[in-house]
Structure formats: structure tokens, C-alpha cells
Amino acid sequence: MDSSRLTLIAGATGQIGSSVGMHLFEQQGWNPLGLARTPQKDAPYPMLALDLTDAQDCLNKIAALSNVTHVLYAARYDHFGGELESRETNVRMLENLLNALDSVSGNLQHIHLVHGTKYYGHTVKERRTPYQEDDACGNFNSFYYEQQCLLEQRQRGKRWSWSISRPHAFCNYRVDEARNMILLVGLYASILRELGLPLVYPGTMRSYRAKTQFSWLPTLARAATWMMTDERCANQAYNIVNGDPMSWSELWPHFADYFGMELGTPEDATFVDFARQHAQTWTGMVSKYGLRRTDLTTLAQWPYGDYVMSLQWDVVSSMDKAARDGFHERVNTTNMWLEGFDFFRSQKIIP
Ligand SMILES: NC(=O)c1ccc[n+]([C@@H]2O[C@H](COP(=O)([O-])OP(=O)(O)OC[C@H]3O[C@@H](n4cnc5c(N)ncnc54)[C@H](OP(=O)(O)O)[C@@H]3O)[C@@H](O)[C@H]2O)c1
Known part of the structure; x- marks a missing residue:
């Protein structure tokens, strides 16, 4: 392992940046x-x-x-769940960083951007699945397309290379992260169980039956280190998802059994009303139940849950390109969820 690496993590306090x-x-x-603008004071590494x-900053x-x-670029300008994020601000943030790196890039080897399935326009309209990395961009309002074009353009003639990951809804076992579907569904x-009610799916029959997918965050972290070091990944984008697309109608019976x-x-x-x-x-x-003292309305990001359940069509990304180029990790989504419920129970967050 090369001990002379120095890895700048842009967005180091965010959901992805902190885990990676x-x-x-x-x-x-x-x-x-x-x-980050407001670095974590007790971080185990410099910020x-x-x-x-x-x-100028x-x-x-x-x-x-x-x-x-x-x-590793995982910065993302302020967003509050579900709204259209500022393309202009997010592109300018990356551009400011690239401009600043230009003057000191003698040792620079690789820039990795964490993007996502919004590249394919999965929230905009139904399209052929599984999404392949060279499919046309389906959402020019998201900042992904322009950031990718900017990176491609700035890399030309340089010694460094770039890569981009396109994960989907992240899952991780963390008690301090409100944007967390496992915690939200566990709550x-x-x-509902406490009230003696059945486990009802809050959404349409269509969204219940549509195939969806998740990205286990530790897998994304390992995939990012693979992309930053494997020559096959130079100047390439990769989908990074668990690899076993499932519908909520397949998962929900497992959840009902578990509880x-x-x-x-x-x-x-809606989860928000709930x-x-x-x-x-x-x-x-x-x-x-002697649980940790928490406020239900802020413990989980309920509007995010409604956004995740709002999709009315299949959202499935292909992992073929990653496998072809050497990344073979797959995650069992059902086990990821059930072990996640175990985790939040062990932490006395849910009963
Ligand atoms: N979360 C998901 O489920 C998900 C799924 C698929 C794809 N993605 C993609 O993954 C990437 C990272 O998303 P995330 O959800 O991890 O983001 P996040 O949790 O919102 O974190 C954003 C990070 O960016 C930093 N930041 C924001 N504005 C900044 C500025 N002006 N200057 C410096 N740092 C700034 C924030 O710290 P400060 O506020 O302290 O500056 C924070 O560290 C995005 O491209 C996102 O679209 C996320």
C-alpha cells in the first residue's frame, strides 16, 4: 500500500463522505x-x-x-429532501475545487465523484432497465451531467484520471443519520405493532410492486477505493448497488415476519403524516421499553421516506460493467434490512 497518498474528502461530514x-x-x-464548511470537531482524521x-477560499x-x-468528492450543496437541488451551485463548487487543484496538481492521481441513479432520470420517467452506464443522461436538471462533463473536459491532457460511482438509496447502520430507510421503516x-395494527405499505400498489434497489454504504466505500486505484476504472462511471433488485412487496412480508x-x-x-x-x-x-430518548419527528427523515416510496416504476441498475472490470461484491438486501433492525434494537433505538 502506498503510504504517501493524501486523500482529500470533499463533503467529509455528509452521509457518504463521513462513511467513506x-x-x-x-x-x-x-x-x-x-x-466541509463546518468540519467535525472530534473527527479521527484532520479536517x-x-x-x-x-x-478565493x-x-x-x-x-x-x-x-x-x-x-473523493461527496460534497452536495444544502438540500432538504425531495426538492430540485441547485445545479448551478453544485457545478460551481466542483469547478472552484478543480481550479484550485490546478495550481497544485503535480501529485494528483485520481478524482472520484459520488453521483447516483438520478443521472438516468429515475425520478423523471420510466425507462428501460437495467440502467447501463453508457445510457444517455435522463435528467439534465440534476447536477450530475454537468459535473461529469466538467470533469471530463478538465482531465484532458492531465496526468490524473477520474471515476464516478452511481449508487442508489444508501443504507448503513448508524444512529446519527436521519436519512436512513432501515431506521425509518423500523420505527x-x-x-404499528404497538398499536396492534398490521404492517401497511404507505404508497400505491404500483410502487409496492415496482423493483427497486439499495446501496450498502460499506460496499460503496470499497468500490470507491477500487475505482481510485484500478487502471481499468480510469475515466469511467460505474453503477454501485447491492445487485439484487427487489420490490417492496417482496421485502414487506419479511419485515412483517421480523416484527x-x-x-x-x-x-x-404518507410517512410524514404518520x-x-x-x-x-x-x-x-x-x-x-427503556429506549434512548428520541424525538420521532427528527429521528428519521420522514419526507425522504415518502420520496423513496413515491417511484411508480422499476429502478434497477446493472452491475455488469463493475463485474467486468473487477468489482464483484454483492449484498443480500433482505439480510441487510433484517440485520439493520437487529442493530437499531441493540442500540435501544427501536424496541
Ligand atoms: N444519500 C443518498 O442516499 C444518496 C444516494 C445516491 C446518491 N447520492 C449522492 O452522493 C453525493 C453525496 O451526497 P450525501 O447525501 O452524502 O450529501 P450530504 O449528506 O448532504 O453531505 C453534503 C456534504 O457536503 C458538504 N458541503 C455542502 N456545501 C458545502 C460547501 N459550500 N463547501 C464545502 N462543503 C460543503 C457538507 O458539509 P457542510 O454543510 O459542513 O459544508 C457535507 O459534508 C451527492 O452527489 C448525492 O447526490 C446520495
Whole structure:
């Protein structure tokens, strides 16, 4: 392992940046250096306070980093769930960083961007599945396409290479991450069970039956290190998902079994309303079961749950290209969910 690497993690406090940063920290030789506007004070590795929207701040602070060898870019401008994110701001953030790196890029080997299935326009319209990496972009309003074009253009004639991962809904076992479907469904199911109700799917029959997919975050972290080091990945994008697309109608019976509940039929309802209506019930459950003291409305990001369940068609990415080029990791999605419920129980977050 090359101990002279220095890996700049842009967006090091975010859902993805923090997990990938920890993964790199635990591997020998990656030497992560985090970057965010408000860095984590107790981070186990160094962090830099930098505002990527501020071109001068980038030039000033990146100037001292001539030994950066790798960049993992997982920054994403402020977003609140479900809304269209600013393409212009996100592209400018990457551009400011690339401009600043230009003057110190003598040691730069690779820049990896974490993107996602929005590239294919999975929220915009139904299209042929599985999505392949060279399918045409299906959502020019997302910032992915322009960031990728910018990166391709800036790489020409340079010694460094780039790669991009396209994961889907992330899953991880963390108690401090509200954008977490396993936690959200675990809370939802345990409240319904407490009320003696069946496990109803909150959404349309179509979304219940459509195939969907997830990305296990530790797998994405390993895939990112593969892309940053394997020559076959130079200047390529890869889908990174668990690899066993499933419908909610296939998962829901496993969840009902796990919680010892009757399986309900889909109903037109939202997680947001559910959390609002059952905050009191939750407070009672926290005392009754000796759980960690939490506020139901903020413990999980309920609008994110509604967004995930809102898709009315199959969303499936092909893992063939990753396998062809050497990444073979697959995750059993059902086990990932059930072991996740075990985790949140062991942490006294759900009963
Ligand atoms: N989360 C998912 O399920 C998911 C799924 C598929 C794809 N993706 C993609 O993965 C990438 C990362 O997303 P994420 O969900 O991990 O993001 P996130 O949790 O919202 O984190 C964003 C990160 O960017 C930093 N940041 C924001 N504005 C900044 C600025 N002006 N200057 C410097 N740093 C800034 C934030 O820290 P500060 O606020 O302290 O600056 C934070 O560390 C995005 O491209 C996203 O679309 C995410």
C-alpha cells in the first residue's frame, strides 16, 4: 500500500463522505483529509474548514495542499429532501475545487465523484432497465451531467484520471443519520405493532410492486477505493448497488415476519403524516421499553421516506460493467434490512 497518498474528502461530514472517510482512515495508506464548511470537531482524521462556493477560499486553502494524490468528492450543496437541488451551485463548487487543484496538481492521481441513479432520470420517467452506464443522461436538471462533463473536459491532457460511482438509496447502520430507510421503516413498523395494527405499505400498489434497489454504504466505500486505484476504472462511471433488485412487496412480508405482525395491504398514506400523528405514542414507547430518548419527528427523515416510496416504476441498475472490470461484491438486501433492525434494537433505538 502506498503510504504517501493524501486523500482529500470533499463533503467529509455528509452521509457518504463521513462513511467513506472512516473507511479510508481504517485502511492503511490513504491518509484522509476532510473538507466541509463546518468540519467535525472530534473527527479521527484532520479536517479543513472550506466553503466550496467561495473561489478565493478554495485557492487560499488548497494552495497549501500540493501533496494531495486523490480526491473523493461527496460534497452536495444544502438540500432538504425531495426538492430540485441547485445545479448551478453544485457545478460551481466542483469547478472552484478543480481550479484550485490546478495550481497544485503535480501529485494528483485520481478524482472520484459520488453521483447516483438520478443521472438516468429515475425520478423523471420510466425507462428501460437495467440502467447501463453508457445510457444517455435522463435528467439534465440534476447536477450530475454537468459535473461529469466538467470533469471530463478538465482531465484532458492531465496526468490524473477520474471515476464516478452511481449508487442508489444508501443504507448503513448508524444512529446519527436521519436519512436512513432501515431506521425509518423500523420505527414505523414498531409503532404499528404497538398499536396492534398490521404492517401497511404507505404508497400505491404500483410502487409496492415496482423493483427497486439499495446501496450498502460499506460496499460503496470499497468500490470507491477500487475505482481510485484500478487502471481499468480510469475515466469511467460505474453503477454501485447491492445487485439484487427487489420490490417492496417482496421485502414487506419479511419485515412483517421480523416484527411478528400481520401483513397489511397498501394504503394511500404518507410517512410524514404518520410521524406527526404518532409522536405521543412514540414518547410512551420510549419510556415503556427503556429506549434512548428520541424525538420521532427528527429521528428519521420522514419526507425522504415518502420520496423513496413515491417511484411508480422499476429502478434497477446493472452491475455488469463493475463485474467486468473487477468489482464483484454483492449484498443480500433482505439480510441487510433484517440485520439493520437487529442493530437499531441493540442500540435501544427501536424496541
Ligand atoms: N444519500 C443518498 O442516499 C444518496 C444516494 C445516491 C446518491 N447520492 C449522492 O452522493 C453525493 C453525496 O451526497 P450525501 O447525501 O452524502 O450529501 P450530504 O449528506 O448532504 O453531505 C453534503 C456534504 O457536503 C458538504 N458541503 C455542502 N456545501 C458545502 C460547501 N459550500 N463547501 C464545502 N462543503 C460543503 C457538507 O458539509 P457542510 O454543510 O459542513 O459544508 C457535507 O459534508 C451527492 O452527489 C448525492 O447526490 C446520495
